[in-house]
Amino acid sequence: MQYRFTTRFGGVSQAPFDSLNLALHVGDDPLHVKKNRELLQENMGVSKLVFMDQIHDDKVVLIEHGDEEMPTCDAMITEHPDIALCVMVADCIPILYYDAVHQAIGVAHAGRAGSQLNIGQKCALAMQEAFGTHMHELRIFMGPSIHACCYEVGEEVIKGFEKFVHIQDKKYFLDLQHYNRDVFLELGIKPEHLEISKECSCSNHNYFSYRRDKITGRFAGVIAL
Numbered sequence: 572m573q574y575r576f577t578t579r580f581g582g583v584s585q586a587p588f589d590s591l592n593l594a595l596h597v598g599d600d601p602l603h604v605k606k607n608r609e610l611l612q613e614n615m616g617v618s619k620l621v622f623m624d625q626i627h628d629d630k631v632v633l634i635e636h637g638d639e640e641m642p643t644c645d646a647m648i649t650e651h652p653d654i655a656l657c658v659m660v661a662d663c664i665p666i667l668y669y670d671a672v673h674q675a676i677g678v679a680h681a682g683r684a685g686s687q688l689n690i691g692q693k694c695a696l697a698m699q700e701a702f703g704t705h706m707h708e709l710r711i712f713m714g715p716s717i718h719a720c721c722y723e724v725g726e727e728v729i730k731g732f733e734k735f736v737h738i739q740d741k742k743y744f745l746d747l748q749h750y751n752r753d754v755f756l757e758l759g760i761k762p763e764h765l766e767i768s769k770e771c772s773c774s775n776h777n778y779f780s781y782r783r784d785k786i787t788g789r790f791a792g793v794i795a796l
């Protein structure tokens with residue numbers, strides 16, 4: 572198994588998408604995005620990268636053959652040995668899953684909306700159903716994403732997240748990483764199998780951040796068997 576979280580470096584896109592933008596939907600030159608994806612694929616040494624058309628929903632798609640083109644969903648799972656699953660982000664949490672026992676992987680796109688729909692949990696449960704994954708054996712990696720230091724939210728969206736909101740000067744800051752961590756622990760994931768990146772995509776300029784830059788690229792969480 573190999574996995575990585577890309578940064579904004581090493582690609583061919585021009586500003587404001589410089590340089591390893593992996594998303595076609597943000598206004599970048601599609602030829603540059605294609606080249607960036609080829610570079611990533613070569614780097615991973617797999618026959619194909621599978622991306623999602625992400626819509627902040629809670630649908631999980633099983634990738635069986637690797638010939639599926641851009642499924643519309645926010646999570647994917649597979650036991651196919653020669654493809655890499657990719658989740659694109661610029662502040663949302665890229666979540667990667669690895670079941671070493673059944674040799675299966677997954678990815679999920681967890682922003683505020685997706686987290687509220689428990690997309691992270693649903694992806695793990697989809698692996699349980701499809702591959703017999705046991706929660707106590709599943710490893711989970713949460714990549715660089717916007718942290719509470721930068722993630723100010725309106726009072727109207729904190730319902731359900733109350734435990735994970737820091738209040739400072741009458742402003743609300745959401746800790747989405749620990750919300751998801753709690754959900755995973757409740758599901759039976761072992762704390763030592765949960766890895767959370769300390770990098771905040773909004774404060775660390777090595778990553779694309781929608782909150783910081785609005786018009787920008789997307790980096791990715793990528794995993795392959």
Ligand SMILES: [Zn+2]
Nearest residue numbers: 720721771774
């Ligand atoms: Zn921050």
